[in-house]
Amino acid sequence: MSGQVLLVTGATGGLGGAIVPRLAARGDRLLLVGRDKDRLAELEAAHGAPGRVETLTADVSDPEGARSAAEEAVTRYGRLDGLVHLVGAFKAGPLFLMDADAYEQTLRANFLSAVTATQAALPHLGQGARLVFFTTPLADEPLPALSAYAASKAALVAWARSIAHELKRGGVHVNVISMTMADTPDKRAARPDLNFDHTIAPDLVARAVAFLTSEEADGLYGAVVPVLGRFEFRSDLSGPPR
Numbered sequence: 500m501s502g503q504v505l506l507v508t509g510a511t512g513g514l515g516g517a518i519v520p521r522l523a524a525r526g527d528r529l530l531l532v533g534r535d536k537d538r539l540a541e542l543e544a545a546h547g548a549p550g551r552v553e554t555l556t557a558d559v560s561d562p563e564g565a566r567s568a569a570e571e572a573v574t575r576y577g578r579l580d581g582l583v584h585l586v587g588a589f590k591a592g593p594l595f596l597m598d599a600d601a602y603e604q605t606l607r608a609n610f611l612s613a614v615t616a617t618q619a620a621l622p623h624l625g626q627g628a629r630l631v632f633f634t635t636p637l638a639d640e641p642l643p644a645l646s647a648y649a650a651s652k653a654a655l656v657a658w659a660r661s662i663a664h665e666l667k668r669g670g671v672h673v674n675v676i677s678m679t680m681a682d683t684p685d686k687r688a689a690r691p692d693l694n695f696d697h698t699i700a701p702d703l704v705a706r707a708v709a710f711l712t713s714e715e716a717d718g719l720y721g722a723v724v725p726v727l728g729r730f731e732f733r734s735d736l737s738g739p740p741r
């Protein structure tokens with residue numbers, strides 16, 4: 500379906516710059532939401548087009564902010580057909596260094612923001628609406644020192660799969676993309692020694708988002724779609740037989 504109206508929450512982050520132009524290019528009308536005004540202004544300059552790609556400053560992890568974002572999409576475009584929820588936060592640290600606040604903030608960014616954004620969008624959505632969330636393989640394979648991040652994404656996936664059952668009765672599709680580290684300039688600057696063969700190009704994630712927000716994904720409700728490129732968990736026990 501082209502020309503649908505999508506709320507893109509957390510558009511200010513690492514993936515927004517790849518996802519926004521791909522959805523806009525097929526004719527979707529987008530309201531890009533974030534808290535960072537300067538970054539929203541950059542997105543506006545790069546991709547903005549009145550009546551087609553607009554921005555809004557709001558915190559969708561707050562129920563009131565989320566409600567205003569969903570209502571603003573309807574006010575500006577006349578309807579709302581889905582949500583691409585890019586809000587998230589990475590947090591690493593061993594248990595003994597993580598206080599309760601760190602857990603709360605990570606849960607709020609990765610899980611509760613999805614709840615508030617979805618609850619705000621739902622009253623406006625109808626048959627064929629599409630919601631897309633983002634997780635990590637670490638939710639299934641929680642490595643050391645990533646307890647808050649892994650637990651918050653595991654919560655997100657369990658929640659998304661549960662509501663997918665509830666909402667499919669109304670024709671609303673809820674699906675999740677599981678991705679590994681994106682290959683972005685920031686990551687390359689921060690991790691110069693990393694083998695980037697195992698990261699994922701943001702454009703490949705954008706293509707999966709375009710798929711999950713299209714009629715091509717009409718059969719999918721509650722899917723967790725791996726967009727992992729060549730990433731794999733390695734072990735001394737793995738490898739070809741000799």
Ligand SMILES: NC(=O)c1ccc[n+]([C@@H]2O[C@H](COP(=O)([O-])OP(=O)(O)OC[C@H]3O[C@@H](n4cnc5c(N)ncnc54)[C@H](OP(=O)(O)O)[C@@H]3O)[C@@H](O)[C@H]2O)c1
Nearest residue numbers: 509511512513514533534535560586587608633679680681
């Ligand atoms: N990039 C990766 O390597 C990677 C890997 C696996 C999974 N993911 C997941 O994929 C999604 C998109 O990735 P990304 O790299 O674009 O994300 P990101 O840059 O880490 O974050 C996206 C946006 O979320 C917003 N945000 C963060 N904490 C928030 C909070 N407490 N309340 C409200 N908004 C908050 C921020 O926007 P404002 O500050 O403007 O509000 C931020 O720009 C995320 O859910 C991420 O966890 C990403």
